Amino acid sequence: MINKDEVTRLTQKLVTFQSPYFDEEAIMEYVKEWFQENGLPAKIHPYHEEKVTGHKGQNVVLELEGDQEGPVICINGHLDTVKLCDGWTRDPYAGSIEGDRLYGVGALDMKAGCAAAMVALKEFYKLGNGFKGKIIATFVSVEEGPYGMGTNALIEEGFLDKVDISIVTEPSSGFTAIPFPVVCLGARGGYGLEVEFYGKSAHAALPNEGISAALDAAKFVQEMENIEYRVDEHLGPGVACVVAIQSDGGACSVPDRAVVKLFWHIVLGENEDTIREEIKKTVQRAQIRCKHEIRFREAPSPGSRGFMPYVSEGDHPLVSRFYDSIKEVCEGPVETAYFQSIGDFNYLGSRLGAPAIIFGPAGEGFHGSDEYVSLSSVTETAQVLEDYLRKTLRD
Numbered sequence: 001m002i003n004k005d006e007v008t009r010l011t012q013k014l015v016t017f018q019s020p021y022f023d024e025e026a027i028m029e030y031v032k033e034w035f036q037e038n039g040l041p042a043k044i045h046p047y048h049e050e051k052v053t054g055h056k057g058q059n060v061v062l063e064l065e066g067d068q069e070g071p072v073i074c075i076n077g078h079l080d081t082v083k084l085c086d087g088w089t090r091d092p093y094a095g096s097i098e099g100d101r102l103y104g105v106g107a108l109d110m111k112a113g114c115a116a117a118m119v120a121l122k123e124f125y126k127l128g129n130g131f132k133g134k135i136i137a138t139f140v141s142v143e144e145g146p147y148g149m150g151t152n153a154l155i156e157e158g159f160l161d162k163v164d165i166s167i168v169t170e171p172s173s174g175f176t177a178i179p180f181p182v183v184c185l186g187a188r189g190g191y192g193l194e195v196e197f198y199g200k201s202a203h204a205a206l207p208n209e210g211i212s213a214a215l216d217a218a219k220f221v222q223e224m225e226n227i228e229y230r231v232d233e234h235l236g237p238g239v240a241c242v243v244a245i246q247s248d249g250g251a252c253s254v255p256d257r258a259v260v261k262l263f264w265h266i267v268l269g270e271n272e273d274t275i276r277e278e279i280k281k282t283v284q285r286a287q288i289r290c291k292h293e294i295r296f297r298e299a300p301s302p303g304s305r306g307f308m309p310y311v312s313e314g315d316h317p318l319v320s321r322f323y324d325s326i327k328e329v330c331e332g333p334v335e336t337a338y339f340q341s342i343g344d345f346n347y348l349g350s351r352l353g354a355p356a357i358i359f360g361p362a363g364e365g366f367h368g369s370d371e372y373v374s375l376s377s378v379t380e381t382a383q384v385l386e387d388y389l390r391k392t393l394r395d
Contacts, residue, residue, distance in 0.1 A: 002386055004257065004379040005120050008102065010034075013097035014079070014111040021145030025254035028058045031079060031118070031139050035062055036121050044358055047153035051300045057143065059150045062137040063237040064125060070133025070393055071164040071318060074352075075121070075385070076151065078143030078342060081106035083113040087369030101363070101372040109299065109359060109366035112373040113169030114139055116361070116382035124389045125317075131393040137161065143344050147304045152345040154352055156301060165318040166348040166356040167388075171373070173362035176337045180377040181330050181384070183323065184358035185313035187236050189346055192266045192297040195220065195279060197290040201256040214247035216290040217258035219287030221245065223286035226279055232267035234311050234338045240264040240278075257291075259288035263340065268309050272281075274298060301352060307342040310349035312356055318392070319355050325388040326359075330380055359384065 017027040028044060035042035042062040047056045061077075084105055090096050091255055092105045102112070121137055136159065140150030154160055173180040197217050202210025229237040240262050248259035264275050279294055299305040312319060314336060326334045339345070339358060349356030361378045365371035 002119060002379060002383045004148065004375070007115055007379050007382050008375050010115040010118060011102055011107065011112045011373070011375070013098070014115055015095040015102070015107050016093050018093060019106070020083045022055060024080045024141040025058060026141050027059055027079045027322060028141065030207070031060045034118065035060070040121065040125050040348065042341060045154065047149070047157070049147070049149050049300050052298055053146065055149065057141045057149055057153070059141055059154060060139040061154070064135040066133050066393060068132040068133035070131070072134045072136065072162050073389070073392070074160055074163040074166040074251060074348065075135065075137040076139050076140065076168045076348060077110055077117055077170070078150065078344060079114055079146050080144035081109070081322050082144045082367050085369055089370055091188065094197045097375070100375050102375055103370060103372045105371060106275060107172045107173045108361070108363035108373040110170050112378040113171060113360040113381065116378050117169050117385060120382045120389065123386045127390065127394065131277050132151050133285050135389065138258050140344065141225065146348055148307070148344045149300070151347050152300070152304045154180065155347055163352050163354050164274070165354055167353065167359040167385065168345045168347070168348065168356060168358045170358050170384070171360040171363060171366065172337070172358045173377060174364065174366060174373070177336050177338055178314070178337055178363040181326050181380065182324070182335040182337050184337050184339045185314055185319070186234055186349065187309065187342065187346055187358070188238065188265045188267055189307045189309035190263055190342045191275060191306040191351070192263050193275070194261045194295050196293045196295065197258045197288070198292070199254065199256045199290045202254040204254060205254040205306065207254050208268070210256070211289050212254050213258035213290050214249065214255045216288045217245060217260050217383065219286040220288060221260060223282050226377055228271065228280060228287065230267055230270055235267040235309055238264070239264045239269055265295065266309055266313060268311065270309070274307065275342060307346035308350035310346060314348060317353050319357060321392055322357060322359070322388050325384050325391065328332055329383045329387055376394055
C-alpha cells in the first residue's frame with residue numbers, strides 16, 4: 001500500500017540535497033542507504049568518462065530477480081538537477097509545501113519521480129521473492145549534463161542488455177503541460193554541433209577587400225528560417241536552434257572566423273547525414289562566400305554522439321499493461337503524447353531494442369525558478385508503478 005506521507009517525505013528529503021550534475025555523490029549515497037535500510041540490495045555503480053570530460057561518476061543500481069522466467073523491466077530516473085538559476089522566491093532546497101505543491105530545485109525534474117519509483121519498489125519487494133522476471137532500477141547521474149553519462153555507462157557496460165521495457169518516471173505531465181495522467185511513447189532526438197566560417201581579414205575601412213565571416217554567419221542564420229523540416233506523424237517537425245554566435249574582428253578588422261553553435265532536434269529518419277545536407281542547402285541558398293566546416297560535438301563513444309529519436313508502440317503487450325494500471329489507479333482516461341526534447345529515455349528507447357515509456361507527475365517550472373511538483377500526482381505515479389510491477393510480475 002503506497003503511503004502518500006512517505007512519498008511526500010522522501011520527495012522533500014531528496015530536494016534538500018544540492019545535486020547539480022557532476023556533483024551527485026551525497027544524494028547517491030543517501031538513495032543507496034535508503035534502499036539498504038529497507039532491505040533492498042542497492043549498490044553504487046561507479047563509472048569513468050575518460051575521453052572528453054574525465055568525469056568519475058556514480059549511479060545507484062538495484063537488481064531484483066524473481067524465481068521464474070519473465071520480462072526484464074528497467075526503471076530509470078536521474079538524481080541530478082540543473083544548476084541553480086536566479087529568480088527564486090522560496091528557499092530552493094527547503095522542499096516547502098503549499099497545498100498540493102512541493103517547491104524546490106529538481107522537485108519536478110525529477111526527484112519526485114525518483115521518490116515515487118523508490119517507494120513503489122519498496123512496496124513490491126515487501127511481497128517477497130516469488131515473482132517472474134527481473135527488475136533493474138537505475139538512479140543515474142549527469143542526465144542534465146553532457147552525454148547522459150550515467151545511463152550511457154550502464155548501457156555500454158551491458159547492464160541493460162536484456163531489458164524488455166524501460167519505464168522512465170520523468171514528469172510526463174509537467175513536460176507536456178497535459179493534465180495528469182499522460183504517457184509519452186517517444187521523443188525527438190538531437191545533436192549538438194557547430195558550423196565554422198573561414199573568411200579573409202582586411203582593414204575595417206576597406207571591408208570589400210576582405211570576406212567577413214561574421215556577415216556570412218549572419219546570412220546563414222537568417223536563411224535557416226527557410227529550412228523545411230521533416231515532419232513525423234507522432235513527433236512533429238524537427239527544429240534547429242542557434243544557441244551561440246561567436247566572431248571578433250578585433251579593434252578594426254574584418255573578422256576572418258565565425259562560429260555558429262546549434263542544437264538540432266531531429267525526428268525519425270534523420271541523423272548526422274541529413275543535418276549535413278540541410279546545412280549544405282542553407283549555405284547555398286544564403287550565397288555564402290566563406291569556406292565552412294561542420295563539426296558535431298566530440299562524444300565519449302559512438303553511441304553517445306547524439307540522442308536518437310524513437311517511438312514505442314502503444315499496443316506492445318508490456319506497454320498496454322501499463323495503460324491498464326493507470327486506468328485502474330487513476331480511474332479515468334489516459335492521454336498519450338510525445339516529448340519534444342531529449343533525455344536518457346532516448347538512449348533507452350533507441351539503443352535497447354525495447355519500448356521505453358515516460359510517465360511521471362504534474363507540476364511547473366522545470367529548469368526555472370520556483371519549480372514545483374504536484375504531490376497528489378507523485379503519489380499516484382508511485383501507485384501506478386507498484387500496480388504495474390505487481391500485476392506484470394506476480395499475477
